[in-house]
Amino acid sequence: xxxxxxxxxxxxxxxxxxxxxxxxxxxxxxxxxxxxxxxxxxxxxxxxxxxxxxxxxxxxxxxxxxxxxxxxxxxxxxxxxxxxxxxxxxxxxxxxxxxxxxxxxxxxxxxxxxxxxxxxxxxxxxxxxxxxxxxxxxxxxxxxxxxxxxxxxxxxxxxxxxxxxxxxxxxxxxxxxxxxxxxxxxxxxxxxxxxxxxxxxxxxxxxxxxxxxxxxxxxxxxxxxxxxxxxxxxxxxxxxxxxxxxxxxxxxxxxxxxxxxxxxxxxxxxxxxxxxxxxxxxxxxxxxxxxxxxxxxx
Numbered sequence: 001x002x003x004x005x006x007x008x009x010x011x012x013x014x015x016x017x018x019x020x021x022x023x024x025x026x027x028x029x030x031x032x033x034x035x036x037x038x039x040x041x042x043x044x045x046x047x048x049x050x051x052x053x054x055x056x057x058x059x060x061x062x063x064x065x066x067x068x069x070x071x072x073x074x075x076x077x078x079x080x081x082x083x084x085x086x087x088x089x090x091x092x093x094x095x096x097x098x099x100x101x102x103x104x105x106x107x108x109x110x111x112x113x114x115x116x117x118x119x120x121x122x123x124x125x126x127x128x129x130x131x132x133x134x135x136x137x138x139x140x141x142x143x144x145x146x147x148x149x150x151x152x153x154x155x156x157x158x159x160x161x162x163x164x165x166x167x168x169x170x171x172x173x174x175x176x177x178x179x180x181x182x183x184x185x186x187x188x189x190x191x192x193x194x195x196x197x198x199x200x201x202x203x204x205x206x207x208x209x210x211x212x213x214x215x216x217x218x219x220x221x222x223x224x225x226x227x228x229x230x231x232x233x234x235x236x237x238x239x240x241x242x243x244x245x246x247x248x249x250x251x252x253x254x255x256x257x258x259x260x261x262x263x264x265x266x267x268x269x270x271x272x273x274x275x276x277x278x279x280x281x282x283x284x285x286x287x288x289x290x291x292x293x294x295x296x297x298x
Contacts, residue, residue: 001211001212001213001228001230001235002235003226003235003236004209004213004226004235004236004286004287004288005236005286005287006236006238006284006285006286007285007286007287008285010238010240010260010282010283010284011050011282011283011284011285012050012241012277012280012281012282013046013049013050013259013280013281013282013283014044014046014050014053014280014281015276015277015279015280016037016044016279016280016281017264017278017279017280018037018040018042018044018261018262018263018264018279018280018281019037019038019039019040019263019264019265019279020037020038020039020040020246020263020264020265021035021036021037021038021246021247021261021262021263021279021280021281022035022036022037022038022063022064022108022109022205022246022247022261022263023035023036023038023063023064023065023109023110023205023247023261024205024247024248024249024251024259024260024261024281025064025065025066025067025111025249025293026249026250026251026252026255026259026290026292026293027067027293028292028293029067029072030045031047031048031253032045032046032047032048032052033045033046033047033048033249033251033259033281034065034074035065035247035259035261035281036062036063036064036065037279038061038062038063038106038108039061039265041057041058041059041060041061041062042055042056042057042058042062043055043056043058043062043065043074043076043085043087044056044281045087046281048251048252048253048257048283050281050283054087056085056087056090058078060078060079061078061079061106061107062076062077062078063077063078063106063107063108063109063110064076064077064107064108064109064110064111064120065077065085066110066111066112066118066293066294066295066296067293067295067296068084068295068296069116069295069296069297070297072086072087072088073085073086073087074086074087075112075118075296075298077107077108077110077120078094078107079106079107080097080099080100080103080105080106080107081094081095081096081097082094082095082096082098082107082118082120082137082142083095095137096137096142098120098122098133098135098137098142098144099122099133099135099144102122102131104124104125104126104131105122105123105124105125105131105132106122106123106125107120107121107122107123108121108122108123108132108151108152108153109121109152109153109154109204109205109247111154111155111156111293111294112293112294112295112296112297113157113161113181113184113294114157114161114181114294115181115182115184115297116138116294116295116296116297116298117136117137117138117184117297117298118136118137118138118296118298119134119135119136119137119155120134120135120137121133121134121135121149121152121153121154121155121166122134122135122149122152123149123150123151123152123170127151127169127170128170129150130148130149130150130168130170130171131148132148132149132150132151132152133146133147133148133149133152134146134149134152134155134166136184137298138184138297138298139296139297139298140298145185145186146166146186149166149168150168150169150170150171151168151169151170152166152167152168152169153166153167153168153169153203153204153205153206153247154166154167154205154206156206156207156208156214157179157208158179158208158212158229159208159210159211159212159229160212161179161181162178162179162180162181163176163177163178163179163229164176164177164179164186165177165192165206165208165214165229167203167204167205167206167216169202169203169204169219170202172194172195172196172197172202172203173191173193173194173195173203174191174192174193174195174203174216174232175189175190175191175192176189176190176192177189177190192232193227193232195218197220200218200221200225201218201219201220201221201222201223201243201245202218202219202220202221203216203217203218203219204216204217204218204219204245204246204247205217205246205247205248205261206247206248207248207249207250207290208229208290208291209226209250209288209289209290209291210255210288210289210290210291211288212229213226213227213228213229213235213288214226214227214228214229215227215248215258216248217245217246217247217248217260217261218245219244219245219246219263220243220244220266221243221245222239222240222241222242222243222245223237223238223239223240223245224237224238224240224245224248224258224260224284225237225238226238238284240260240262240282241275241277241278242262242263242275242277242278242279242280242282243267243271243275243278244262244263244264244265244266244267244278245260245261245262246261246262246263247260247261248260248261249290249293250289250290250291251290251293254289255289255290255291255292256285256286256287256288256289256290257283257284257285257286258283258284258286258290259281259282259283260281260282260283260284261281261282262277262278262279262280262281262282263278263279264278264279
């Protein structure tokens with residue numbers, strides 16, 4: 001599989017200074033990017049050029065967002081709950097609390113599969129123990145499909161929809177699961193890649209492009225990488241002026257812009273001085289295209 005090319009240097013679209021930027025999701029309907037600042041408790045939105053900015057403050061952490069197929073609302077993951085949020089009117093309707101017995105956890109990454117089921121991963125709040133899990137929510141039932149996760153990130157799906165990729169950031173591992181797109185059931189798990197955290201950073205949020213390449217943000221690695229989804233081989237690595245790179249998604253009118261979120265948390269004062277754009281939203285213009293974000297169908 002060919003390596004992608006960067007058509008212009010990475011751009012800072014919005015120096016928002018997020019404590020923990022995450023969860024970018026391109027809305028084709030609104031031609032806008034939604035993303036979050038988890039620890040800043042904010043939902044943010046801008047257009048493809050970083051303009052038309054808007055933000056919403058929450059009383060608790062908000063970690064992921066997906067558009068709803070029916071109407072203009074959003075499905076969001078909060079500290080403990082999955083909820084519907086109306087960005088126009090500001091109404092919030094809580095739907096389900098998947099792990100009430102784990103008050104020390106919070107939700108982290110999440111997104112929808114091709115059938116419109118929302119997948120949300122949790123982590124212990126301090127991100128120091130394997131207390132997280134992965135959940136599948138279809139609007140009627142919420143199932144725990146994986147337990148004992150050490151900082152859940154992802155998931156992402158192969159181009160044919162038969163492999164689910166999942167990151168355990170705390171173990172610096174990316175796993176590949178056999179996946180049944182009809183039922184949403186996970187099959188056999190294999191270690192897709194063990195990362196050298198010192199040299200590469202730990203795997204964080206990720207996405208898949210239209211040709212099936214896997215794109216992974218590297219926490220502590222200051223880069224987003226592109227990989228052959230079959231072999232795990234590195235195809236390209238694009239550095240950013242922030243060490244804690246958290247997630248990425250494709251968007252823009254042609255779905256050829258890779259939007260990348262970053263974080264300030266975890267940096268000491270000297271590192272923050274050296275990385276004034278830590279926590280910013282970046283854009284990479286590429287010679288490949290992504291896929292439209294799946295919408296929540298529940």
